[in-house]
Amino acid sequence: MSVFAHPEFDNHERVVFVRDAESGLKAIVAVHDTSLGPALGGCRFWTYASDDEALTDVLRLSRGMTYKSALAGLPLGGGKSVVIGDARALRAEPARAEALFRALGRAVEQLGGLYTAAEDVGTSVADLELVGRETRHVAGVARGQVGDPSPYTAYGVFRGLQAAVRHKLGRSDLEGLRVAVQGLGHVGQGLCEHLAEAGAKLIVADLDGERVAALVERFGAEAGDPAAILAADCDVVAPCALGAVLNDDSIAALRAPVVAGAANNQLAEPRHGELLRRKGVLYAPDYLVNAGGIIVIAYEAGRRGPRFERAQAMAHIDRIHDTALEIFARAEREGIATSLAADRLAEERFRRPGRARAA
Ligand SMILES: NC(=O)c1ccc[n+]([C@@H]2O[C@H](COP(=O)([O-])OP(=O)(O)OC[C@H]3O[C@@H](n4cnc5c(N)ncnc54)[C@H](O)[C@@H]3O)[C@@H](O)[C@H]2O)c1
Structure with a gap:
């Protein structure tokens, strides 16, 4: 397994392989870029089929965090950690789980603040609290007062969606606009609340019929077919479930002129x-509009001041709207995809010439 020649290696500043034989911990921490500040990113716990698959994931995800924080205008770099194993099996052994997360905490501590771990797929606030027994470089834990970041993510998606509607449809309000939402989880439901309040008409789909029924009842939403929701006859499609949903087939079938949703990595391929x-x-671009969660974590108590200042965090999330407009205008000017315009803007921010590298 090569690291420096790995296809996903992008001059990452640190790639640390962590092993604790007693608890069985096998993890990789990757710090992609800290030119804007210390790296912040989730800790993913996954049953990777191989070490190489875990390495690919951590290299790609940590790089993505650099772009996300740069575009969100945060003084943060990009990092990520992955734990290789079966989180469900581990939870059946609480003592081993504690030993494992504490061992991870010691590894994070050894990085001296270069990387701060947060919740991600497969890890919970309780897990992060265990990590936090060994290091203060953890985010999104109860003592930070923020709680679940999803409502903030939902608000950021809403602001990005408003900007897209303004740019594409020339409208400053959402009254009567038809919006199809795929996925009614933590973020999708929050987004529906904002949309309904703004007078949009909702078409909703989820694999979980109860979630659909609840929104039909609450907002008079129309129930959509989960298999065809992306092809709904509407003004905006909001993917809020899985990644890689925008592919050759789904794009060919799209009828909406705008796509704006929370799901990570919506484009199956950059093309x-x-x-x-x-x-x-x-x-x-997904990583622009779904940055509300990372923004609010950056405002957690102790990071920017002694208290969590919700109003300041919300004002920062509001800026997603104007950054989106800037990206749409640039994409049009340069005749490029909005995803590419977003990447370019992020790169200009974290690769500014003359900016000293932190490590
Ligand atoms: N929670 C956050 O703060 C946050 C931040 C950034 C990005 N995201 C991304 O946003 C997306 C949603 O996050 P979440 O926290 O709401 O997740 P969630 O797990 O709470 O909700 C996902 C929902 O999607 C539904 N779903 C899954 N497959 C589906 C399909 N094929 N068709 C229709 N519905 C389907 C699930 O039943 C579930 O209700 C994810 O891609 C996540 O990575 C979330």
Whole structure:
């Protein structure tokens, strides 16, 4: 397994392999770039089929965090950690789980603040609290007062969606606009609340019928077919479930002129950004509009001041709207996909010439 020659290696500043034989911990921590500040990113616990698969994931995800924080205007770099194993089996052995997360905490501590761990797929606030017994470099734990970041993510998606509607449809309000939401989880439900309040008409789909029924009842939403929701006859499609949903087939079937949703990595491949542009669909880059969660974590107590200042965090999330407009205008000016315009803007921020590297 090569690291420096790995296809996903992008001059990452640190890649640390962590092993604790007693608890069985096998983890990789990757710090991609700290030119804007210390790296912040989730800790993913996953049953990777191989070490190489875990390495690929951590290299890619940590790089993504650099772009996300840069675009969100945060003084943070990008990092991520992955734990290789079966989180469910571990939870059946609480003593071993504690030993494992504490061992991870010691590894994070050894990085001296270069990387701060947060919750991600497969880890919970309780796990992060165990990590936090060994290091103060953990975010999103109860003592930070923020709680679940999803409502903040939902608000940021809403602001990005408003910007996309303004740019593409020339409208400053959402009254009567038809919005199809795929996925009614933590973020999707929050987004529906904002949309309903703004007077939008909702078409909703989820694999969980109860979630659909609840929103039909609450907001008079129309129940959509989960298999065809992306092709709904509407003004905006909001993917809030899985990644890689925008592919050759789904783009060909799209009827909405705008795509703006929370799901991570919506483009199956980077070229799909260009495919959307050619079709005349305005795509609000996912990592721009779903940054509300990372923004609020950056405002957690102790990071910018002694208390969690919710109003300041919300004002920062509001800026997603204007950054989106800037990206849409640039994409149009340069004749490029909005996804590429977002990448370029982020890169200009964290690769500014003359900026000293932190490590
Ligand atoms: N929670 C956050 O703060 C946050 C931040 C950034 C990005 N995201 C991304 O946003 C997305 C949603 O996050 P979440 O926290 O709401 O997740 P969640 O697990 O709470 O909700 C996902 C929902 O999608 C539904 N779903 C899954 N497959 C589906 C399908 N094929 N069709 C329709 N519905 C389907 C699930 O039943 C579930 O209700 C994810 O991609 C996540 O990575 C979330």
